[in-house]
Amino acid sequence: MIKKKKKEEKIILITNDDSITAPGIKALAEAALPFGRVVVVAPDKPQSGMGHAITINAPLRLQKVDFIDGIEAYTTNGTPVDCVKLAVDKVLHRKPDICLSGINHGANHSINVIYSGTMSAAMEAAIESIPSVGFSLLDYSMNADFVASIKIATQIISQLLQRKKLDKHLLFNVNIPAVPFDKIKGIKVCKQAYAKYEEKFMERLDPHGKKYYWLTGEFVNFDKSKDTDVWALANNYVSLVPIQFDLTNYTIKKEIQNWKF
Amino acid sequence: MIKKKKKEEKIILITNDDSITAPGIKALAEAALPFGRVVVVAPDKPQSGMGHAITINAPLRLQKVDFIDGIEAYTTNGTPVDCVKLAVDKVLHRKPDICLSGINHGANHSINVIYSGTMSAAMEAAIESIPSVGFSLLDYSMNADFVASIKIATQIISQLLQRKKLDKHLLFNVNIPAVPFDKIKGIKVCKQAYAKYEEKFMERLDPHGKKYYWLTGEFVNFDKSKDTDVWALANNYVSLVPIQFDLTNYTIKKEIQNWKF
Numbered sequence: 217m218i219k220k221k222k223k224e225e226k227i228i229l230i231t232n233d234d235s236i237t238a239p240g241i242k243a244l245a246e247a248a249l250p251f252g253r254v255v256v257v258a259p260d261k262p263q264s265g266m267g268h269a270i271t272i273n274a275p276l277r278l279q280k281v282d283f284i285d286g287i288e289a290y291t292t293n294g295t296p297v298d299c300v301k302l303a304v305d306k307v308l309h310r311k312p313d314i315c316l317s318g319i320n321h322g323a324n325h326s327i328n329v330i331y332s333g334t335m336s337a338a339m340e341a342a343i344e345s346i347p348s349v350g351f352s353l354l355d356y357s358m359n360a361d362f363v364a365s366i367k368i369a370t371q372i373i374s375q376l377l378q379r380k381k382l383d384k385h386l387l388f389n390v391n392i393p394a395v396p397f398d399k400i401k402g403i404k405v406c407k408q409a410y411a412k413y414e415e416k417f418m419e420r421l422d423p424h425g426k427k428y429y430w431l432t433g434e435f436v437n438f439d440k441s442k443d444t445d446v447w448a449l450a451n452n453y454v455s456l457v458p459i460q461f462d463l464t465n466y467t468i469k470k471e472i473q474n475w476k477f
Numbered sequence: 478m479i480k481k482k483k484k485e486e487k488i489i490l491i492t493n494d495d496s497i498t499a500p501g502i503k504a505l506a507e508a509a510l511p512f513g514r515v516v517v518v519a520p521d522k523p524q525s526g527m528g529h530a531i532t533i534n535a536p537l538r539l540q541k542v543d544f545i546d547g548i549e550a551y552t553t554n555g556t557p558v559d560c561v562k563l564a565v566d567k568v569l570h571r572k573p574d575i576c577l578s579g580i581n582h583g584a585n586h587s588i589n590v591i592y593s594g595t596m597s598a599a600m601e602a603a604i605e606s607i608p609s610v611g612f613s614l615l616d617y618s619m620n621a622d623f624v625a626s627i628k629i630a631t632q633i634i635s636q637l638l639q640r641k642k643l644d645k646h647l648l649f650n651v652n653i654p655a656v657p658f659d660k661i662k663g664i665k666v667c668k669q670a671y672a673k674y675e676e677k678f679m680e681r682l683d684p685h686g687k688k689y690y691w692l693t694g695e696f697v698n699f700d701k702s703k704d705t706d707v708w709a710l711a712n713n714y715v716s717l718v719p720i721q722f723d724l725t726n727y728t729i730k731k732e733i734q735n736w737k738f
């Protein structure tokens with residue numbers, strides 16, 4: 217009997233880019249715990265903005281650490297993408313049933329999906345044929361309130377694990393507005409907005425009189441349609457964007473077939 | 478007269494991920510030089526596998542350096558994506574007409590487009606409304622022969638700059654087989670193959686008896702169609718894949734509209 221139950225138990229891999237110490241990853245692990253065996257492999261330091269970086273030219277470490285009771289957890293010195301690769305090859309020795317990344321402290325909607333370590337970890341899992349979700353809360357602070365986010369994550373994890381058949385490359389980018397649960401109007405399936413930071417570098421002098429530059433930016437939404445993640449979030453919906461890793465632009469592909477090089 | 482000529486001159490931004498010292502970026506600058514004012518902003522050290530990483534939590538430096546005669550060149554301590562952002566805001570103070578990234582020492586076809594610093598720099602430019610091309614030669618060595626690559630790059634740059642109107646988000650991923658120019662059968666417009674490294678971590682003990690892991694992998698092509706970049710390259714074509722940064726999976730979006738969360 218026990219054996220049979222074990223066999224059916226789902227394995228849920230959890231990672232993030234804010235590191236093992238971030239409250240967001242604890243919130244996500246709490247949401248996942250009722251659904252199966254939860255294993256955490258997370259960076260040992262914050263890795264925001266790491267995009268899909270991988271560690272090719274340096275060794276990686278893997279360290280078992282204390283986390284929440286009943287959850288096996290490891291840290292690595294690698295990137296969020298490295299975490300997924302290491303988890304599959306060296307911790308689980310198999311592919312988990314799903315991979316969850318986050319809950320990120322701060323938004324990963326619109327173009328930010330491309331810079332986000334949280335989403336890159338989830339994308340890595342999807343490339344590896346592991347259905348995957350990245351979660352982000354629109355609150356950068358380390359004291360962010362994850363109560364509503366845990367409820368939303370629970371709904372989405374439950375929906376995924378109930379389905380008989382999931383696309384093995386399924387990948388969702390979920391962003392949650394920073395409002396109490398009763399203010400959230402629902403989960404809206406959206407497209408990625410063409411909205412981005414318009415960057416300016418702050419220019420300063422160091423103590424030795426040498427210039428340095430620091431990235432800053434102003435968020436601008438160029439996409440005024442109501443079908444986008446930015447619109448959904450501005451209207452207190454949770455945005456859910458299905459993501460793909462085939463980056464081929466098939467429209468342009470058709471257009472340029474007749475170009476003579 | 479001179480003023481008018483200057484006004485028409487195209488500005489070509491060049492970057493890469495192998496750093497300013499790599500022969501590949503010199504090859505690309507040589508190919509670009511006949512077409513306009515060439516400005517190079519490249520990392521001061523190799524940044525392969527950096528993906529779309531950006532530097533958020535540290536200051537960036539910008540250093541004018543000697544390069545090829547007639548080409549203005551700078552290095553930064555940032556990532557390939559940082560190079561593009563810095564070039565626009567702090568070097569050119571405007572958007573260049575096109576951005577070229579590479580020529581990478583090593584392939585960036587198939588799923589590798591996602592990990593590639595070369596392609597991420599080009600994608601950053603495309604996001605910034607700068608038509609852009611990433612070039613990669615299928616030869617990892619620092620002594621790679623770029624003669625054929627320079628000819629191919631010249632053909633593509635010429636084609637782009639001749640066009641009256643370019644899609645401002647145009648982005649090409651160009652991979653060049655490591656064969657002499659007369660063996661290259663042509664430039665083939667392709668889709669991104671679902672082909673990837675199947676990773677295994679090498680496991681070793683350090684001098685203190687502690688385990689470390691090093692990423693290795695075997696390249697596997699799961700996509701046997703003849704329309705892919707992997708097929709083209711295996712058959713001595715240059716592969717050209719038009720790339721997009723809207724990652725929305727519209728097929729899945731339609732399928733899940735009726736899910737009840």
